[in-house]
Structures are given as C-alpha cells and as structure tokens.
Amino acid sequence: MLIITLTVLATALHIGLCFAGAPLLLGLVNKLRAWLLGRRGPPLTQPYWHLVKLLRKSTLVPDTATDLFTFWPLGAFLAVTVATMLIPGFATGLLTAPAADYITVIGLFALARTATMLGGLETGFGFGGAGAAREALFGLFAEGALLVLLLAFALLAHSTSLDGIAATFRTAHIGISVSLGFALAAMLTVALTETGRIPTDNPSGHLELAMVHEAMVLEYSGRLLALLDYAGMLRLVAWMNLIGTIFLPFGMARAADILSWPGGLALWVVKLLVMAAVLSVFEVSRAKMRVFRVPEFLGAALLLGMLASVFLFVAARIGA
Amino acid sequence: MFGLPGQGMHLHLDALSLLFGCILLPQVVAAAVAGMRASVAFWVFVLGMALALLAGDQFTLIFGFELMSAASWLLVLQGDRKPATLYAGIAIFSGACLIPALFLPASSLAFVLIALGAGAKAGLAPLHSWLPRAHPAPPAGVSALMSGGMVKVALYVLIRYAFINLASAQQPWWGEALVAAGALSVLIGALRAVLEVELKTALACSTVEHVGLIAVGLGLALYAKASGDAALAGVALQAALLCAVAHGLFKPLLFIGAGEVKHATGTTSLNWLGGLMRGMPRLGALMLLGLVGMGALPLGPGFAPEFLLFHAVIGAAATGGILARIGFSALLAVLGIGAALALAAAVRIIGLGFLGRPRSLHAAAAEDLRRGPLVAMVLLGALNVPVALVPGLLLQLMSPVILLLAPQAHTLPLTYAPLTLLILAGFAALAAGFVQTRWGVRGLQEAPAWNGGFGRPPAWLPFGDPHTQVSATGFAEPVMRVMGKGLLGVSKTDPAERFLFVPLFRVQTRLVRLAERVRRATIRERLAFVFTVLVVFLLVLGLGEGG
Numbered sequence: 001m002l003i004i005t006l007t008v009l010a011t012a013l014h015i016g017l018c019f020a021g022a023p024l025l026l027g028l029v030n031k032l033r034a035w036l037l038g039r040r041g042p043p044l045t046q047p048y049w050h051l052v053k054l055l056r057k058s059t060l061v062p063d064t065a066t067d068l069f070t071f072w073p074l075g076a077f078l079a080v081t082v083a084t085m086l087i088p089g090f091a092t093g094l095l096t097a098p099a100a101d102y103i104t105v106i107g108l109f110a111l112a113r114t115a116t117m118l119g120g121l122e123t124g125f126g127f128g129g130a131g132a133a134r135e136a137l138f139g140l141f142a143e144g145a146l147l148v149l150l151l152a153f154a155l156l157a158h159s160t161s162l163d164g165i166a167a168t169f170r171t172a173h174i175g176i177s178v179s180l181g182f183a184l185a186a187m188l189t190v191a192l193t194e195t196g197r198i199p200t201d202n203p204s205g206h207l208e209l210a211m212v213h214e215a216m217v218l219e220y221s222g223r224l225l226a227l228l229d230y231a232g233m234l235r236l237v238a239w240m241n242l243i244g245t246i247f248l249p250f251g252m253a254r255a256a257d258i259l260s261w262p263g264g265l266a267l268w269v270v271k272l273l274v275m276a277a278v279l280s281v282f283e284v285s286r287a288k289m290r291v292f293r294v295p296e297f298l299g300a301a302l303l304l305g306m307l308a309s310v311f312l313f314v315a316a317r318i319g320a
Numbered sequence: 321m322f323g324l325p326g327q328g329m330h331l332h333l334d335a336l337s338l339l340f341g342c343i344l345l346p347q348v349v350a351a352a353v354a355g356m357r358a359s360v361a362f363w364v365f366v367l368g369m370a371l372a373l374l375a376g377d378q379f380t381l382i383f384g385f386e387l388m389s390a391a392s393w394l395l396v397l398q399g400d401r402k403p404a405t406l407y408a409g410i411a412i413f414s415g416a417c418l419i420p421a422l423f424l425p426a427s428s429l430a431f432v433l434i435a436l437g438a439g440a441k442a443g444l445a446p447l448h449s450w451l452p453r454a455h456p457a458p459p460a461g462v463s464a465l466m467s468g469g470m471v472k473v474a475l476y477v478l479i480r481y482a483f484i485n486l487a488s489a490q491q492p493w494w495g496e497a498l499v500a501a502g503a504l505s506v507l508i509g510a511l512r513a514v515l516e517v518e519l520k521t522a523l524a525c526s527t528v529e530h531v532g533l534i535a536v537g538l539g540l541a542l543y544a545k546a547s548g549d550a551a552l553a554g555v556a557l558q559a560a561l562l563c564a565v566a567h568g569l570f571k572p573l574l575f576i577g578a579g580e581v582k583h584a585t586g587t588t589s590l591n592w593l594g595g596l597m598r599g600m601p602r603l604g605a606l607m608l609l610g611l612v613g614m615g616a617l618p619l620g621p622g623f624a625p626e627f628l629l630f631h632a633v634i635g636a637a638a639t640g641g642i643l644a645r646i647g648f649s650a651l652l653a654v655l656g657i658g659a660a661l662a663l664a665a666a667v668r669i670i671g672l673g674f675l676g677r678p679r680s681l682h683a684a685a686a687e688d689l690r691r692g693p694l695v696a697m698v699l700l701g702a703l704n705v706p707v708a709l710v711p712g713l714l715l716q717l718m719s720p721v722i723l724l725l726a727p728q729a730h731t732l733p734l735t736y737a738p739l740t741l742l743i744l745a746g747f748a749a750l751a752a753g754f755v756q757t758r759w760g761v762r763g764l765q766e767a768p769a770w771n772g773g774f775g776r777p778p779a780w781l782p783f784g785d786p787h788t789q790v791s792a793t794g795f796a797e798p799v800m801r802v803m804g805k806g807l808l809g810v811s812k813t814d815p816a817e818r819f820l821f822v823p824l825f826r827v828q829t830r831l832v833r834l835a836e837r838v839r840r841a842t843i844r845e846r847l848a849f850v851f852t853v854l855v856v857f858l859l860v861l862g863l864g865e866g867g
Contacts, residue, residue: 055760062769064677064784066597066604070764074749079618081748082741099740103627107618108741110660114617114667121671121790123769124595129790132671136514136664137798140657147630147656151649154634161735219769223760227752295802302653309649313642 003256010255011095017265018084018241022233023047025240025276032280047233051226059222064124072119073220073227079112080231084238088162088245090268091253091261092170097163102150105162105242106143109194112231113139119228120216131215134291138200138212141298142190148305149190152183153246155312162245170249179315182308184247189301191239193294196232198283200294210291237272244271329383332376335720336484339561340373340476343568346703347468350696351461354576361398362462365391369473378422381477386415388473389441392458392466399457407454410447414440418477426489434481435498441474444535445504448528449816452512455527456520456588460579460693463520464572467527472564475534482542483725495543496644498535503654505532508814510661511807514668514799517792519578519588522665523571526614529662530567533629534560536655540632545726549639554731556632557722558715563625565714566707570613570621573700577607580693581673584686590669590792595678595783599686604674606697609704615666616659619738621704624711626659627736664799672792679786709738 027044034041061069086100086108094100117135120128154160156179157168193200196213203213217228245252248271253264289297348366356362368391371384389411397404417437424430436447443451455466482494509528516522537560544552580603581596582588597604612620633655637648678684689697707714712734722729777785796804804812841849 052759055756058761059764060767061764063766064595064769066595066675067601068597068675074752077752078745078748082744085744085748096740096744098735099737101627101735103630104618104736104741107616107623107627110663111617111619114615114663117667118671118675121667122675124675124677124784124789125769126772126788126790127770129671129676129795132667133790133795133798136660136667136795137802139663140660140799140803143660143663144653144656148649148653150630151634151637151652155638158638160631160634223756226760292798292801306649306653309637310646313645313649317642 006258007093007095007255010091010093010253010261013261014089014091014094015085018089018234018237019081022084022230022237023051025237025272026233028273029236029276029280032277033284036280036284047229051230054221054226054229055223057222059224060219062123062219065122065219069119069122070224072115072122073224073231075115076112076119077227077231077234079108079115080234080238083108083112084234084241086162087238087241088166088252089241090264091255092163092166092249093255094163095255097161100162102153102160102162102165103147106146106150109235110139110143112235113194116213116216116228119220120218123219125219127215127218131212131218134212135216138193138294138298141295141302142193145186145190145298145302145305148302148309149183149186152179152305152308152312155309156180162242166245166249166252169246170252177311177315179308179311180247182304182311184243186301186304186308187243187246189297189304191243192282193298195236195239197279199286199289200297202288210288212291240272240275243275244268327377327379329380330376331374331380333374335724336476336480337373339718339721340472340564341370343472343565344369344373344469346700347465347568347572350572350576350700351465353699354461354464354579354693354696356459356461356465359395361391361394362465365395365462365465369469372473373476382415382419382422385418385441385473385477386411388470389415392462392470395458395462396454399459399462403450403453403457406450410440410450410454413447414438414474421481426486428489428491428494431482431486431489431491431494434478434486435494435501438474438478438481439501439535442471442478442531442535443505443528444501444531445508445528446501446816446820448505448509448531449814449821451528452516452521452524452814455524456518460576460582461696463524463579464575467524467575468568468572471527471531472568475531475538475564479538479725482538483545487545490542490546492543492546495539495541495546496647498539498542499651500539502532502535502537502539503651505529505535506658507532507654507661508807508816510658510665511799511803512814513665514661515796515804515808515812517589517591519581519590519593519669519673520575522590522669523574523578523614526662526665527567527571529658530563530571532658533625533655534563534567536651537561537563537625537629537632540636541726541729543636545728547640548728549635550726550728550730551732552632552635553726554722554729555628555635557725557729558718558731559625559628559632561718561721562628562707562711562715563622566613566621566625566704569700569704569707570610573606573610573697573704574614576693576696576700577603577610580689580697581686583690584688585680585682587680587682590672592680593673593678593683594676594680594786594789595674596683596686597674598678599684600674600688602694603689603697606701607674608670609701611666611670613704613708615663617663617666618736619708619741621707624707624734624736624738626655628734630655661799668792668795672790672795677783677786677789679789679791684783709742711736711738 026047031041117132120132157165201212251267253260368384368387375381414437417433421430421433440447513522513525537556540556541553613622616622616626633652774788
C-alpha cells in the first residue's frame, strides 16, 4: 500500500515538475544564449508570460482552413504530453513505467510531428506546405536513427523499456564504451532536429525561407499557438529527460523509496542545468545549415547509430 | 463432383484458414455493400478466394487460386485494358510456379517455387511492380478486395506451405530470403507511396509496403523456427498476423473512400483535390482513421504490428552470427525509414486531399458519401477500433494460429498499452480544457491567411490560385531529391521494372522479330532451310552409324 502511494506521489511529482518547469527551462536556455552573445536577455519567467499573453489574445482561424484547424494543435500537444509523462525524469519505477517502451515514445513523437505537419498543410498556402514537406524529410532519417539506436541500448540493457534501460545502465558496469559514445552523438543530433534547434532549424527565426517548424505554425494564434508553443517547451524537457535517462542515469531516485527522492531531484535539476548550458553553448557556436544539408547530418546520425551496434557485435565476437 | 478423378474435392478448416477467413469476411461484406453486389465476376472472385482458404487438397487450392486470378483479371479488364494484360501475365507466372510446387515433395525447390508464385501474386519485391498498376484499375470495391483480401490469400498459401506443409525440409536461409524480399518491398513500396500523385496508386504502393512488413515478420519467424528461438518466432508471427488483420481492415476502407473521391470529384489525382474535408466531412473523418492506420501512428490500428515487428528485429539481432546481426541492424534502419515514409505518405494524402484549399472546382463542389459506401466504410472503420485499442486481446485470440504454425513458439504479453496512453491523454486534455476555461479567451475569428505575398486571385478562382498552395509533387520533392533519385532514378521508374520487365520485354521483342522473319521467309529460303536440315540430319545419322 505504502509503495503504491509513494509511486503515485512520485509520478504526480514528476508530471507536475515537468509541466510546471518546461517554460522555465526554455527561459533558462534563452537567457544563457543571450549571455553568451553578450546581451542581457529576457527574464527567466518570460516564457510563462508569453503563454499567458497568448491565452488572453483572440484566436484567428484562416478562412481557407477546414474545421480540423483547431484539432491539430491539441493533437500535437496531447502526444507530447503523454510522451513527457512516460519518459522518466528524476526517478525510475513510476506508475507510467510499464507503458514507457522506447518505441511507443518514438511513435508519440511521430504523432506530434504529424499533427504539426497537418496543421501546416491546413492553411492552404505555400509556407505551411513547404515547412511540412521539409519536416517529413527530416522525419525519415530521424526515425531510422532512433530505431537503430534502440538496438544498441537493447543489446546492452536486454530491455526496450526506458525504465529497464535506465535501471540497467545505472547499476551495471557498462563503463565508458565507444558504442555509447557514438550512440550519444547520434542521439544528440536527432534531439536537436526533433526539438527544432540550431543547426537544423532556428527557434528564434521568423519569416525566412529556411524555417521549418515556424513555417508550419505560422497561421496559428491565441490559445492554439499557446498550445503549440507549450508543446514545444514540453518537447525540450522530454528530450532532455530521455537523454538524461539513457546516458546519465546515475543518481536517479527510485519511486518506491522516498529517502532517495531529494538526491534524485537535486541531481535531475543539475542534469537539466548542464544540458541547457551545453545546448546554449552549442547553439551559439554553430550556424544554421542549409535545409538539404540536414539529411546528411541525420544520415550521419543513422550511420553512427549502426556503428554503435556493430561495435557491440564485434565486441561480443572477440569476447571483449 | 468436382476435383481430380477418383479423389474429389476436400475442404478443411483449421485455425489458420479461420483467421484468414475472418480477415476476408468484413471486406467482402463492405465491397458488396459499396456497390459490387450485382457483379457476377465479383462473386466468382469471392468464391475463388474462399475455396483457396478452405482447400483440403492441392487441386482445390490451385482451383480456387486460379478462379480468383481469372475473376479478378476480368474485373481489372472492366476498368482498364493495359494493366489487365500485365496482370494476366503475372497470374500465369504465379500459376506456373505454384502448380508444380504444390505437388513436389518437401524441399527447398518447392519453397522457392511457392515463394515466387505466392510472392508474385502478393506483390512482394522484386515481382511487385504490376500491383500499383493493376490494383487501382477496377471499381473501388474490387480494388479494396484485391488489396486487402487477394494479397492475403497469396500470403496464406505462402504461410501454409512454408510453415506447415514444407516444415520437414526447413532451411534457415528460407527466412533470410523472405526477410530480404520483404525489406525491399517496404522500402520501395513506402517510397513510391510518397511520390505517386494518384490517390489509388499511392494506396496500392502502400499495400506493397505492408505486404513487405508481413513478409519480414514471416521471414523472421521462419528464421527463428529453424534456429530454435521460441520467443522470436512468437513475436514475429504475432507481428505478421496482426499486420495482416490491420491491413485487411484499413486498406479496403481507404480504397472504398478513394472510389468515393473519384465519384464525387471525377479525379483521384492529389494535384486536383484539396479541402475535401469541407464538402465531405464524413468521408474525411473515415479516411483520417484509415490513414492513421496506414501511417502506423500510435493509437491507430497500424502501430501495434509495427511495434511487434521492431521488437522481433531487435530480438533477432541479439543473437546469431556477426554478419546476420549486422544485416538485422540494417533491416531495422530500413524499417524505420519505411515507417517514416509511410507516415509522410499518409500525411500527404490527408493534407493535400482533404485539408487546405480546393485545387479545382470539382473538389470545391464535392458532395459527401453515398449511402452504400458510407455503410461499408463505417463497418470497416468500426472494426478498426478494437484493433487499434485492444491489440493485446486480439493477439490472445490468435494464439492457436501461432501454435499451429510454430508449435514451440513462446509469446509474451504486449507492452504497448493504447488504453493507458488514451487515459493519460485524457488527463492532459482535461487539464488543458480547465486552463483554457479558467484563464483563456473563448471564440474564434475568421481572418484571411497570409498568402506569401501573391496578388489577389482572379474572380473565377473563388478559392484562390491553386498554384500558391503546395502541390502533391511539390510536397514529395524533398523526399524525391534525397532518396527517390538514388533508388528510383530521375525518371521515377520502379527498379523492378527497369531491371526485370524492361529486359524481359526486350527479349520478347527480339523473339517476335525472329518469328516474323521466319514467317516472311521466301520460298527459296524455306527450301534451303529444309535442305540444310535434311543434310545435317543425314550427316548426324551417318556419323552415328559409322561410330
């Protein structure tokens, strides 16, 4: 009974913290980026005010759109929400753990991408369509790379559930292996693409021909844009949690053991801070690449992911 | 009464034929309701499929199979003559492979012939390129049954022989060959589904992809059976059979819907459609359901099979020789790219056909579904829901089939739980609704979208200039540029056509020219020929006698 209560509490805490903290994390990334560029930057709470502002503005619908125009942001939001709930954050063994298979999570991200693409096609003008076509292209290699990466994780952890991977990587002495290094590089590449950051897409870009995500949500306003923007913030948290769970699982709390929570929470915050800092340094030091260079970038991720598995096969063969 | 003399016809029903019968039944009902009731050829086609599924002896099986081929050829012929000829050729080829194979003793040769014959009929690469031509030709109900049912009957023959009748001669390479053919089908089918402009052709290409997925599952199961991996055999068979069930429900739905699009607008070219959701909301909603299945999105009917298949490939890569394992990791990449391509194809059909602005006045004036197709589509759509939401239950129902095919197979409960995801999404939706009602502003205002700086359209284009909206070709352009040119070449022809059919046609042309040359020979040439033959004959005879 106590264990169930604790699990429920931990799950609620995880979901509450992720949902409440998502805008703060984006604010932090924006602030750090501004600092690195020598500007003062917006306050940390700016994304919250952005959402509140959008909620209180009126919502416009293009007269060329069909009735489903309002449905796509909700679909994208719900898919990202469920993915965020499934991916463990500060603790393993959450209530959602049995459903948190890596492939389900990939599927949910694909669902969110689909809803956004359809929202872009909904307006009936060139920008949305171009953005959706490019997003479809990026999706090809991203999905392939994510699946190949899963193979490397499953070979090491003998499990495809995120919880199982985290639990194995935390306790077993995997060590610093070449495979995981390749896998990390590939995962970061895909994560940058999926969250629409530099070098594949510019989150602060507006009305330029090379934009992807922004092109699809161009006609959304008011509460619908609030949903889409919030989904974007959640996606950043979800990806950081995913990378943290797989590559930095040390110090994660166990949901059934309340004494391990404070340590787990503190370490989780530190991990997010570090990842935000790395992300902003990376973004400031890179330029955005041409759209048709992105498939090469993601293709490299796919090959790195395959190499990670191949190294594992070779290691198993030579008994290393 | 019928059958071979002295033997008669035998019917036999077991779990496998029951499962495929269950896959077939809703499609037959739907196609009949959708307007094929009055056609005799249609009922002969159905009879042939039923006979092939229920056959207890080889003769009945081949009789039903050929009846199915012949009747569907007639139905294709009603739609279009050119693909009908190609279709007949493929049907004859598959018959020519199957008939000897059924009577051969269990051996690798029998398996190769079965795989060629049934694979050609199912549209398995490299013998798939007829399918995107022939399946869209007949009326929608028949297209639905051909794509959803006929390829399943061919796969049924493959399953019955590979797993049961030829089990004694099983070799590990059978499974590997099937996996390779399946992976090729997935890649080419999904890629062409993204590039094709005709709605029905794109759907047929997606059928090639799904046949490939089923073949990959079956191949993995064969491989596992030969190497004695019980868990892998179980999960691979689950994936293949569930994929067959799901595809048998959403693909007929989509084909009947495509027929209605054709009826309402006069075209199925995505370049002339657009905004159909406005005039045809019911059709749009049902097509959306089917396309969620085709794109293998979570909470749709197509995700659970794909999920199981990925697990099966990961399981296969965990053991075995190093080359096989590298091959399986490449297979995983191919399947991942294939899934993303299928998703892009589904998005393209919804986004360009049903959303946005109409690209022609016909699309703008389309009226919603007629009664018959509506009933058929609602039936298929309703049957999609249990596949989407309780796939675990369905897999339990299928376990006798899996045990029949691989007695040692060991199945695990499904870890994909759509109902849990739905409940979580429900919580999030409630929270979002609460925030919106508590702090948000209600209401929606219509406003013109920013058209990218184009001028005002002329008055005869009430929905604006279609060229300011992305076209079906334009949407596929990035994919074409990055993957299509490499795999299909600039001319977008199928590699199977380029490397298999074009050389065959060239050989045929040469033979025809030769025959024509013989026919046109003058009397002197003929006499000379006869004389030469006589001399050679006598020489041979004389040398034979002398030696």
